[in-house]
Every structure is written in structure tokens, then in C-alpha cells.
Amino acid sequence: QRPFERTKGINGLEKIIVRDDHGRSFEVYMYGGQVASWKNEKGEELLVMSSKAIFNPPTPIRGGIPILFPQYANTGPLPSHGFVRQRFWEIDTNPPQLPSNSYYKAWVDLILRSSQDDLKIWPHKFEYRLRVHLGPEGDLVLTSRVKNTDVKPFNFTMALHPYFSVSDISEIQVDGLQNLDYLDQLKKRTRFTDHDKSITFKSQFDRIYLSTPNDIRIVDKKKQKTIVVHKEGQVDAVVWNPWEKKVEDLGTEDYRRFVTVESAAVEKPIIVNPGQEWKGILQMSVVPSS
Numbered sequence: 285q286r287p288f289e290r291t292k293g294i295n296g297l298e299k300i301i302v303r304d305d306h307g308r309s310f311e312v313y314m315y316g317g318q319v320a321s322w323k324n325e326k327g328e329e330l331l332v333m334s335s336k337a338i339f340n341p342p343t344p345i346r347g348g349i350p351i352l353f354p355q356y357a358n359t360g361p362l363p364s365h366g367f368v369r370q371r372f373w374e375i376d377t378n379p380p381q382l383p384s385n386s387y388y389k390a391w392v393d394l395i396l397r398s399s400q401d402d403l404k405i406w407p408h409k410f411e412y413r414l415r416v417h418l419g420p421e422g423d424l425v426l427t428s429r430v431k432n433t434d435v436k437p438f439n440f441t442m443a444l445h446p447y448f449s450v451s452d453i454s455e456i457q458v459d460g461l462q463n464l465d466y467l468d469q470l471k472k473r474t475r476f477t478d479h480d481k482s483i484t485f486k487s488q489f490d491r492i493y494l495s496t497p498n499d500i501r502i503v504d505k506k507k508q509k510t511i512v513v514h515k516e517g518q519v520d521a522v523v524w525n526p527w528e529k530k531v532e533d534l535g536t537e538d539y540r541r542f543v544t545v546e547s548a549a550v551e552k553p554i555i556v557n558p559g560q561e562w563k564g565i566l567q568m569s570v571v572p573s574s
């Protein structure tokens with residue numbers, strides 16, 4: 285394994301920096317296990333951090349890739365989006381092997397175990413293992429493994445919430461979600477079917493697409509790039525842009541620079557039996573397009 289660098293980030297919060305041999309890199313904060321940066325070989329940042337992000341626990345960090353677990357949004361009794369984005373994760377020094385272990389060149393393994401306090405709000409013992417790695421082409425991959433270390437089954441909803449950098453929100457389109465059902469979060473999660481050829485953005489947008497294909501594309505004509513979002517083990521996808529809606533810790537013009545396309549499990553909670561493990565993959569790559 286390439287050694288990773290453990291250093292102090294904003295406000296003294298600890299972060300890990302991982303680089304590969306081609307000059308690509310990513311950064312993960314121990315707080316939230318949250319990826320805060322992903323750069324290609326030219327040093328270009330591919331994710332967005334809010335210009336007003338607050339690096340002060342227990343406030344969640346606005347930007348990068350928050351992990352929303354064990355509850356997506358306010359779909360249950362927990363605080364919105366669960367609590368792991370507000371916990372301090374640890375380095376996983378002895379992670380169980382993944383099938384494709386030899387393929388990893390630049391990676392880090394983190395772990396979060398439920399604490400006594402967590403058990404008071406969500407009474408299920410778990411271990412959440414997160415591997416973040418750079419693939420051979422500079423793609424960023426998050427492998428999540430959630431183990432039930434308790435004596436009874438539990439279920440959860442979740443999402444990985446990347447703030448993808450785009451040239452301009454009004455210039456991009458999202459492809460791969462045509463003819464699917466979605467829950468419109470701006471209409472009390474009413475169910476509709478999307479008959480548009482592709483998604484474009486003209487105002488606030490907040491939808492949970494249900495049982496989607498594995499690949500979704502964010503086409504950015506201005507940048508001549510396409511971001512491919514590939515997901516496994518999480519059947520839904522959330523697409524969000526707040527537009528003019530006031531978000532406390534987001535700069536007023538920040539919404540123009542990002543879109544979130546989230547790998548999610550919302551409609552059908554994931555059930556994990558005692559001693560068993562759920563695995564999900566989110567792979568993000570940027571490819572040229574005309």
C-alpha cells in the first residue's frame with residue numbers, strides 16, 4: 285500500500301491525503317469519514333466544497349461526499365440523514381480482504397463502530413467499513429461494508445452524497461434516469477414517472493429516482509466532460525440542486541457549481557442479519573465528451 289498522509293485540515297480537524305503515482309489524489313476527513321477533495325492528474329478539483337462550509341463538529345460538512353446513514357433524510361425517527369456524518373471515524377488497521385485486493389494502489393480504510401451514545405438513538409450495534417481508493421484511470425471508488433454486530437436483524441436507509449463539480453448547473457444534463465419512477469421531495473415525496481429525455485436544471489430540484497440502472501451520467505458540454513456515476517448495492521438515486529433555496533452554510537452562488545447524484549437505498553430499506561454484512565459500491569469517473 286502507498287503510505288497515506290495523516291495531517292490537520294481546516295480548524296485542526298484530522299484528514300487523510302492519498303496520492304497515486306500519476307499525481308491524482310483525494311482527501312478524507314476523519315470527521316464524518318467524509319471525502320473532501322478528489323483531484324485528477326492535472327490537479328483539477330472534481331468535487332465541490334461549499335464556500336461557507338462549517339468545519340466545526342457537530343455541524344455536518346457541506347461538500348465533498350457526506351455519508352448518510354442509517355437513515356436517509358427525515359424518512360424515520362432519527363435526525364435527518366442519520367448520524368455517521370457527525371461522528372469521528374478511525375483508520376481500519378485490519379480490514380477484511382475485498383475480492384479485488386491486488387488492484388488497489390492508492391487507498392485508505394476507515395471504520396466507524398456504533399458507540400454507547402449511538403445505541404441510545406439507534407439500538408443496533410454495527411461496524412461501517414469504508415474503503416476509499418483511486419482506480420487505475422483515476423476514478424474514485426467508495427466501498428461501503430456494513431456489518432451487523434448485534435444479535436437481531438436491523439434495517440437502514442442510506443445515501444452517499446457527492447457534490448460533483450460542474451461548469452454551470454444550467455448547462456448540464458443528467459442521463460440514465462428516463463422513464464423511471466421518482467419521489468418528488470418538493471411535493472411531499474409524491475410519486476411520478478419521468479418522461480423527459482434527460483434531466484436539466486432551471487430551478488430547485490430534489491428527486492429520489494427508484495430502482496435505477498447502475499450507471500448515471502452527468503454530461504457537461506461546456507467542460508466537454510461526462511461524469512459517470514456507477515453504483516452497486518444501492519438501487520435508488522437522488523438528484524439534488526437547491527437553486528435559490530436558502531441553505532445556511534452554502535454561498536449564494538455555490539449552487540451554480542455543483543449537482544449531487546447520490547447512490548441511495550431509500551424506498552426499500554436494506555436488511556442485515558446478525559453477523560452478516562451488506563456491501564455497496566460507488567464508483568465515479570470523469571471521461572471526455574464532445
Ligand SMILES: O=P(O)(O)OC[C@H]1O[C@H](O)[C@H](O)[C@@H](O)[C@@H]1O
Pocket residue numbers: 344357364365445469490491522523524544
Ligand atoms: O442539508 P442537508 O441535511 O445536508 O441535506 C442536503 C440535501 O440532501 C439530499 O440531497 C436531499 O435530497 C435534499 O432534500 C437535502 O436538502
